[in-house]
Amino acid sequence: MTDRHLAIIVLAAGQGTRMKSSLPKLLHPLAGVPIVSHVLATARALDAAHVVTVVRHERDRLAAVIAQDLPESVIVDQDEVPGTGRAVEQAVAALPDDFTGDVLVINGDVPLLNAQTLASFITKHRASAASATVLSARPADVNGYGRIVRNGTGAFDRIVEQKDATADELGIDEINAGVYLFGLNALRDQLANLTTDNSQGEKYLTDVIELLRGAGSEVTAVPVAEPWVVAGINDRAQLSETAAILNALIVRGWQLAGVTVQDPASTWIDLRATLAPDVTILPGTQILGSTVIETGATVGPDTTVLDCEIGADATVKRTDATLAVIGSGASVGPFAYLRPGTHLSADGKIGTFVETKNAVIGVGSKVPHLSYVGDATIGEGANIGAGTIFANYDGVNKHRSEIGSHVRTGSHNVFVAPIRIGDGAYTGAGTVVRKDVPAGSLAINVAPQRNMDGWVQANRPGTDAANAAAKSGD
Numbered sequence: 001m002t003d004r005h006l007a008i009i010v011l012a013a014g015q016g017t018r019m020k021s022s023l024p025k026l027l028h029p030l031a032g033v034p035i036v037s038h039v040l041a042t043a044r045a046l047d048a049a050h051v052v053t054v055v056r057h058e059r060d061r062l063a064a065v066i067a068q069d070l071p072e073s074v075i076v077d078q079d080e081v082p083g084t085g086r087a088v089e090q091a092v093a094a095l096p097d098d099f100t101g102d103v104l105v106i107n108g109d110v111p112l113l114n115a116q117t118l119a120s121f122i123t124k125h126r127a128s129a130a131s132a133t134v135l136s137a138r139p140a141d142v143n144g145y146g147r148i149v150r151n152g153t154g155a156f157d158r159i160v161e162q163k164d165a166t167a168d169e170l171g172i173d174e175i176n177a178g179v180y181l182f183g184l185n186a187l188r189d190q191l192a193n194l195t196t197d198n199s200q201g202e203k204y205l206t207d208v209i210e211l212l213r214g215a216g217s218e219v220t221a222v223p224v225a226e227p228w229v230v231a232g233i234n235d236r237a238q239l240s241e242t243a244a245i246l247n248a249l250i251v252r253g254w255q256l257a258g259v260t261v262q263d264p265a266s267t268w269i270d271l272r273a274t275l276a277p278d279v280t281i282l283p284g285t286q287i288l289g290s291t292v293i294e295t296g297a298t299v300g301p302d303t304t305v306l307d308c309e310i311g312a313d314a315t316v317k318r319t320d321a322t323l324a325v326i327g328s329g330a331s332v333g334p335f336a337y338l339r340p341g342t343h344l345s346a347d348g349k350i351g352t353f354v355e356t357k358n359a360v361i362g363v364g365s366k367v368p369h370l371s372y373v374g375d376a377t378i379g380e381g382a383n384i385g386a387g388t389i390f391a392n393y394d395g396v397n398k399h400r401s402e403i404g405s406h407v408r409t410g411s412h413n414v415f416v417a418p419i420r421i422g423d424g425a426y427t428g429a430g431t432v433v434r435k436d437v438p439a440g441s442l443a444i445n446v447a448p449q450r451n452m453d454g455w456v457q458a459n460r461p462g463t464d465a466a467n468a469a470a471k472s473g474d
Helices: 035-046 059-069 084-093 115-127 184-191 206-214 236-256 455-459 464-472
Strands: 003-012 048-055 074-077 102-107 132-137 147-150 156-160 175-183 219-223 286-288 304-306 319-322 336-338 349-361 366-378 389-391 401-403 414-416 419-421
Touching: 003 035, 003 084, 035 048, 035 059, 035 102, 035 115, 048 059, 048 084, 059 074, 074 084, 084 102, 084 184, 084 206, 102 115, 102 184, 115 132, 115 175, 115 219, 132 206, 147 175, 156 206, 156 219, 175 184, 175 206, 184 206, 206 219, 414 419, 455 464
Parallel strands: 003 048, 003 102, 048 074, 132 219, 286 304, 304 319, 319 336, 336 349, 349 366, 366 389, 366 401, 389 414, 401 419
Antiparallel strands: 102 175, 132 175, 147 156
16 A cells, blocks of 8 residues: 655765766666665555655666666756755655655665665654654664764764764764654755755755754654664675675575575575575576576576576586576586577587577487587487587678487587578588488588508608507508
């Protein structure tokens, strides 16, 4: 049910200079989706009546993600006046005139803050008589954060920034998490009193808390149970720390759902991946993008699959695969490279040191080892010999090869596309196939072998090879 008395403001206007990146901070991937997408998903889960996202730096790139992930969000461009207070001021101005209720302010760079935590936060705020509620935390390292100062009864008194804190205040272990819930009228009244009269020339949202307390309004602070929930991302070190926490949660969730993850520490699973019960994931495996793995499949060790479909009871070992479909009971690897457009049918095999691209391999067909299959269709029950190359490129255009069902090809073949090999045909070892092969035929290149007697002794006299040949008596 939509909470008609809740509006959410997402602050996403920061430049993120500490990332030292050409990619905007909020668009850096985390478990396969941009950082800001996690925050927008949380906003969506709260089902607020209104969501306003404030942007500025790289606004078009951010706006495109926001429009995709949360199209109902109103996008507001922060003007030249800096500061979180100004961002919230502009966002409040974008709310409908008839809205009354609470305004939740969250940050676009705090991706682990979940809807359950915020729902509890909202409930506690509404159960009090407070004009504002601050979310707080007790992390192991409080350095750099504003402290929550409480009075003798334990009630919220004020927020003191670290640079302004006394020695006693620096010893406080409760910090401001930067997430706020305001009554709209109280917020609007005090936003009008914000100034840029400070060393940074910014309008600070924390000043609204101070103004509310100065006006005699009640403010409360609610600590989270786990401080990592409100951990922000400012640099790449924090990004990797957050990624590790989130991945551990994702892996544990799949374990509890019936997936065997042999080594959680070396297994990475993206947020959008889907795994069925009784899937087994072996060490050193990355399951990325929107990969789907069906029941009974085993993936790994040392395997990366991106946006793949892996069928029931399939085995994928030491493989790199992207946009590939692997059928039920199929076997892939070790050391296989599946490029986009690969479709291995049920009970098929792509073996050791095989590369495939835009290849459809039929039911029960095998490409066991040392081959390249590009732009090809292979029928059912075929076997492609070791060292086979599908020569699909003529220097200008790509061409396709068609291999029929139950074809047997010899080792070290080259299929020069476009060609078609009919059902049940054979090809001899070392054959270069340049013309179509009719069904049931044997294709070979007839080139008589020539042996030059005495060549080694004549041309390499005194070598070990020449001496061995002389002793052999042949």
